[in-house]
Amino acid sequence: IAMAMRDPRFIGKPEETVPRRLTLRISEQPSIQDLIPAEELALGCLLQGHDALPVLDAMGRDRPLFEQGLATLKTIERESPELGPFDGMVETETPALPTAAERSFSPTALERYATCPFQYFAEKVLRLEPVQRPRHDHLPPLTLGTLIHESLRLSYERLVLLQWPDDLLIEATVQSTVNVAVSDTFAAHAASQGTGHALLWTLACEQVTELVAAAVSSDQAEYQATGFRPVAFEAAAQGIVPLESDASTVFLKIHGTLDRVDYRAEPPALRIVDYKFKQGNEITAADRNLALSAVRGFRLQPPLYARMTLPSLPPPTDVQLLFLAPEWKQPIARSTFDAGLWTGHTGDMIRQTLSTLIQGIARREFFILPDGYCDYCEFSGACRRHDAMAWWRSYRSPQARVLRKLRKQKISDE
Ligand code: SF4
Incomplete structure (x- = not known):
């Protein structure tokens, strides 16, 4: 110059x-x-x-x-609230609902669609691999979740072989069983996929050991109070849900892998347990009220697991989410979905929610549905929510309104 x-x-x-x-x-x-x-x-x-x-x-x-x-x-850039081919409307014709014979869904896939149809498209249809952002304070959530699930499975399998919880094992035996199971899990993972940052790895191992020991202790108390004890782990299950209350024409076929199955002999009852590792400070409303979360499409594992069956076992009486949350006041907490809810008005509402979701999938409507969760979305790099017109249509289009309306539904206590 x-x-x-x-x-x-x-x-x-x-x-x-x-x-x-x-x-x-x-x-x-x-x-x-x-x-x-x-x-x-x-x-x-x-x-x-x-x-x-x-x-x-x-x-x-x-x-x-x-x-x-x-x-x-x-x-x-057209000024219209109607979704078009560049808004995720992959096909516009309207085929009939998929029947049980045609297709089976996992609960998490349906939850994904309820959260954001484009997320579902990216993960389940395009099969994009999410970007793993490096973390500096702890291991990637996916890795940590896998390590916790695997450590729990191994710990309970070995404890059951020692006749736990029928036999009251001394605390040192329980603790050493958990210690060995967690360190075996971490060693196997390290051998196949490496450890990442050494200090974070060691801290994670200590945290998982503490959480698994706390979960076992809580389950011991639960066994004494209710009589439920673990009988199966990582069990593949399937089910069929009639989407109309008269059980006549339309069905949804479902499948999933159950983290754990608990059984009580007297009175006979079967409980599905699903582990949830939580990093927040307190339980959310969606995790506390599972019936409402099911109706709104936020949590579909509990109602759908309640409809799954396992060979030679009775149908589930309830589904329990077992939270392992190091930052909560109670690091081990539970929320329960009663399978009996399927027979009442809540069950009808859940059916309606499921119908809405599978109709959207069948019509191949994979539009974006931005909300607070976008900050954590693994597919945000492929998403056009920052485009003004795409964002506008994601609130104003009839399809987006239908999904957003699900989130505002209320239920009466049954
Ligand atoms: S960033 Fe938000 S709107 Fe975009 S795909 Fe992810 S969840 Fe959907």
Whole structure:
């Protein structure tokens, strides 16, 4: 700048303001069109509503590609609340609901769709691999979750072999069984996938050991109070849910892997237990009230696990989420979904929610549905929620309204 200010061509000349916008620059000084680069000239033509094709042809640019891009932009930026092909509407025809014979869903896949249809599309249809962002304070949540589940499975399997919980084992035996199971789990994981940061790995191992020991102690007390004891781990299960209360025509086929199955001999009852590792400070409303969360589509594992069956075991009487939450006041907590809720009004509402979800999947409606969870979305890199019109349609389109309405449903206590 200093050199330019000493240049005789500028000395004594009044300061000139050059607008930043190309359209303003051209309108203030049309003669610059003779001097600006061809790319800017083409852009100027477009912004002023003129035909840019002759310029692009002269530049030897790909005309069909340009025309296609222009048409796409017009579609994306149209002022209409209706979702289009660039908003995740992959197909527009309306096939019938998938029947049980056609397709089986996992509860987590349906939860994914209820949260955000584009997330479901990215994970279940496109099978994109989520980006793993490196963490500096703890291991990646997915790794930690796997280590906890595996440590719990191994600990309980070994304890059951020692006749726990029927036999009251001394505390040292329980603790050493847990210690060995957790360290075997971590060693196996380290051998196949490495440890990452050594200090975080050691801290995670200590934290998991503490949590698993606390869970075992809580389950011992639960056994004494209710009589439930673990009988199966990582069990594959299936089920069929009639989507109309008269159980007549439309069915949803479901499958899943149950973390743990507990059985009580007298009175006979079967409980499905699902482990949840939580990193927040307190339990959320969605985790506390599982019936309401099911109706709203937030938590579908509890109601759907309640409809699954296992060979030679009776149908489940309830599903329990067992929270392992190091930051909560009670690091081990439980929420329960009573399978009997399926027979009442809540059951009808859950059926309605499930119908809405599988209709959306069947119609291949994979639009974005932004909300607070976007901050943690593993697929945000592939999402167009920052585009103003895409964001607007994600609130105003009829399809988005239907899913958002599910989240506001209320239930009466049954
Ligand atoms: S960032 Fe939000 S809107 Fe986009 S895919 Fe993820 S959850 Fe959906």
